[in-house]
Amino acid sequence: MNVIEGTEQGRTLAELQGIPPDVGDAIACLAEAELEAGRVETARAILEGLVVTNHEDAGAWALLSQAHRRLGQPLAARFCAEVATKLAPADAFVRLTRAESLLATPGADRAEACAELRAVASDVEVGERARALLGALSQ
Structure with a gap:
């Protein structure tokens, strides 16, 4: 059994409550716009609710990471x-977010962050940001 009494193994709270994936996507878009x-x-509060209802949503976890970073946490x-990263290790947005969180974490391995940035530097969606960060880090 999961933490919630009577739930089935492997199902998210969103699934148990009958919340369709497109509603979760719309909520994530709203949170991203707030961010x-x-x-x-506001974005942090929305995203915390989103990851509680669907703990398997890698994009929501990545956006929540960005919110915490911007809040100085x-x-x-x-x-x-x-x-x-555990949920979507190959996702370029997730990898970029991980690299940014590594750079913001005191004592974290900067070389590991740079390796993540280089890995997504050619990606269509996040490559420009990754290259800009790499350029800033090399100065």
Whole structure:
């Protein structure tokens, strides 16, 4: 049994509550818009709810990592990035987020962050940001 009494193994709370994936996607888009608009606390609250209802959503964990990083909470950001990486290790957005969390974590391995950035530098969606970070780090 999961933590919630009576739930089936391997099912998310969202599935048990009948929340379709497209609703979760819409909530993630709203949270991302809040994050981009600078309403980081609101984005964090939305994303925390999202990862509670669907703990398998790597994108939500990555966005939550970004929110924590922007709130000056590097260890929380790192934790969320590591969860996202476990869920989607090949996802370029997740890898970029992990690299950024490594750079923000005191005492973290900068070489590991640079390796992550180099790995996604040619990606269409996140490559520009990765290359900019690599350029800034080389100066």
